[in-house]
Amino acid sequence: MLAERLAEIVGPGNAFAPDMIEPRYLEDETAGASGRPSGLVRPATTGELSQVIALCHENGWPVVVQGGRTGMTRGALPRDGELIVSLEGMNAITDIDPVAGTLVAGAGVPLETAQRAAADAGWQLAVDIGSRGSCTIGGMIATNAGGTQVYRSGMMREQVLGLEAVMADGTVISSMQPMIKNNAGYDLKQLLIGSEGTLGIVTRALLRLRPAVSGHETALCGLPDYGAVLNLLSVLERRCPGKIAAFEVMWRNFFDAAVAPGALPDPFDRKHEFYVLVETEGFEDGVLPATLALALETGTIEDALVARSGTDRDRFWAYRDHIGEITRSMAVVEPFDVGAPLARLGTLVARIEREFAERLPGCRSVFFGHIADGNLHVAIELGSEDQRIVSERIVYDAVRKVGGTVSAEHGIGILKRDWLSHSRSEAEIAMMRRLRAAFDPGGILNPGRIFEQEKPA
Numbered sequence: 410m411l412a413e414r415l416a417e418i419v420g421p422g423n424a425f426a427p428d429m430i431e432p433r434y435l436e437d438e439t440a441g442a443s444g445r446p447s448g449l450v451r452p453a454t455t456g457e458l459s460q461v462i463a464l465c466h467e468n469g470w471p472v473v474v475q476g477g478r479t480g481m482t483r484g485a486l487p488r489d490g491e492l493i494v495s496l497e498g499m500n501a502i503t504d505i506d507p508v509a510g511t512l513v514a515g516a517g518v519p520l521e522t523a524q525r526a527a528a529d530a531g532w533q534l535a536v537d538i539g540s541r542g543s544c545t546i547g548g549m550i551a552t553n554a555g556g557t558q559v560y561r562s563g564m565m566r567e568q569v570l571g572l573e574a575v576m577a578d579g580t581v582i583s584s585m586q587p588m589i590k591n592n593a594g595y596d597l598k599q600l601l602i603g604s605e606g607t608l609g610i611v612t613r614a615l616l617r618l619r620p621a622v623s624g625h626e627t628a629l630c631g632l633p634d635y636g637a638v639l640n641l642l643s644v645l646e647r648r649c650p651g652k653i654a655a656f657e658v659m660w661r662n663f664f665d666a667a668v669a670p671g672a673l674p675d676p677f678d679r680k681h682e683f684y685v686l687v688e689t690e691g692f693e694d695g696v697l698p699a700t701l702a703l704a705l706e707t708g709t710i711e712d713a714l715v716a717r718s719g720t721d722r723d724r725f726w727a728y729r730d731h732i733g734e735i736t737r738s739m740a741v742v743e744p745f746d747v748g749a750p751l752a753r754l755g756t757l758v759a760r761i762e763r764e765f766a767e768r769l770p771g772c773r774s775v776f777f778g779h780i781a782d783g784n785l786h787v788a789i790e791l792g793s794e795d796q797r798i799v800s801e802r803i804v805y806d807a808v809r810k811v812g813g814t815v816s817a818e819h820g821i822g823i824l825k826r827d828w829l830s831h832s833r834s835e836a837e838i839a840m841m842r843r844l845r846a847a848f849d850p851g852g853i854l855n856p857g858r859i860f861e862q863e864k865p866a
């Protein structure tokens with residue numbers, strides 16, 4: 410019945426009853442168990458999506474929005490009775506302005522496709538994340554995705570000039586003017602960005618591109634302690650202002666796992682406590698090596714390898730990108746994405762390591778992150794499923810103690826819902842709930858994500 414009514418809107422090829430749903434729509438990156446959805450719909454246009462959501466609103470049918478299902482907090486995985494609304498059919502890049510440096514992308518456009526289109530026009534889309542082949546522009550806006558270039562260019566929020574979205578009653582709001590300044594009342598698009606599909610469904614975005622830059626300089630450095638990591642960042646900031654494209658830190662436990670027997674060769678002839686992958690962009694050759702030579706003289710770094718070719722650059726990035734293999738080698742893995750003020754991150758890691766050793770002895774863990782953004786990732790291999798909650802308590806209690814955040818870039822979804830109050834005050838959460846009730850009084854959009862299931866207003 411539901412499928413028939415939806416088929417009238419989107420056509421029979423894009424509306425499916427529960428038994429006809431392909432398994433991929435019931436799986437995501439977290440390998441969590443899916444509920445039994447009430448159906449699946451794949452609108453091709455904003456108009457179709459608007460009609461679908463208006464129908465759901467009238468009938469009180471809950472929906473779960475799906476982009477590329479690469480999210481790390483189980484937000485896109487259907488729960489019992491939810492209608493899956495997949496945006497993958499809305500995948501057109503309709504406008505590229507090579508003069509102004511803007512691009513209009515449908516919510517279902519994969520990041521990599523948008524990056525290529527920007528590059529073909531002589532610009533760059535300055536966000537990059539490991540899931541680029543599958544994650545979508547809509548999902549990235551919904552989660553305010555970060556990645557490896559945030560320090561220079563900001564998160565997804567900073568790339569969005571205009572947005573179109575379908576609200577919980579089917580109303581379409583559209584603010585697609587290519588303007589950097591627009592202070593005419595509330596900036597609704599900024600409220601929608603990072604709201605994880607709980608305030609509205611993103612359908613199209615007008616993205617701001619950045620000038621394409623040539624001339625990467627890349628280096629892999631070994632450092633003695635966390636203080637030296639902060640010193641190196643400070644030296645780089647002063648000598649290469651605005652040019653630091655990446656500053657990826659790997660703690661020794663991470664690097665040891667990357668160079669373990671059978672993995673990658675160790676490029677250094679001695680061990681270091683910290684490893685930093687630095688990349689600068691748009692400089693004359695030689696500025697980064699000269700800066701590192703200075704850092705070597707003052708003892709900030711113990712060793713540095715500078716890339717002489719694209720092959721070297723790929724080789725250095727392979728250490729940082731080895732995280733996929735490291736976590737795949739862990740039988741039961743719990744990944745964390747947390748944040749803290751830069752000066753407290755070293756203390757945060759020391760506290761977590763101490764607690765892991767005491768309360769989860771023998772569990773292997775690795776630490777790494779986009780540290781210039783105050784963003785730390787931790788992955789721990791647990792001995793059993795019931796140790797999961799222990800590891801979460803250790804990490805999130807430590808985060809609370811240093812005044813950090815339980816989610817630096819992945820969002821809250823379902824997996825981090827119980828920990829929201831570790832980073833947000835009661836007053837903040839109450840205000841978020843009031844916003845949610847104002848945008849979606851019936852509570853049909855992604856219910857139970859970010860907060861416990863709310864009663865319809």
Ligand SMILES: Cc1cc2nc3c(=O)[nH]c(=O)nc-3n(C[C@H](O)[C@H](O)[C@H](O)COP(=O)(O)OP(=O)(O)OC[C@H]3O[C@@H](n4cnc5c(N)ncnc54)[C@H](O)[C@@H]3O)c2cc1C
Pocket residue numbers: 438473474475476477478479480481483484485496516537538539540543544545546547548549550551552553554555556557605606607609610611612818819822855858
């Ligand atoms: C290998 C790998 C590396 C990653 N690296 C990073 C990283 O560096 N930085 C980072 O931030 N994340 C990273 N991620 C996480 C993930 O890729 C991002 O969260 C991404 O933004 C999710 O996009 P998606 O299209 O897959 O969204 P989905 O997983 O489909 O959905 C994510 C959430 O957004 C909602 N949603 C999806 N589309 C829409 C829409 N059009 N309108 C409203 N709500 C919507 C969903 O309901 C869900 O709650 C990584 C993931 C993987 C697997």
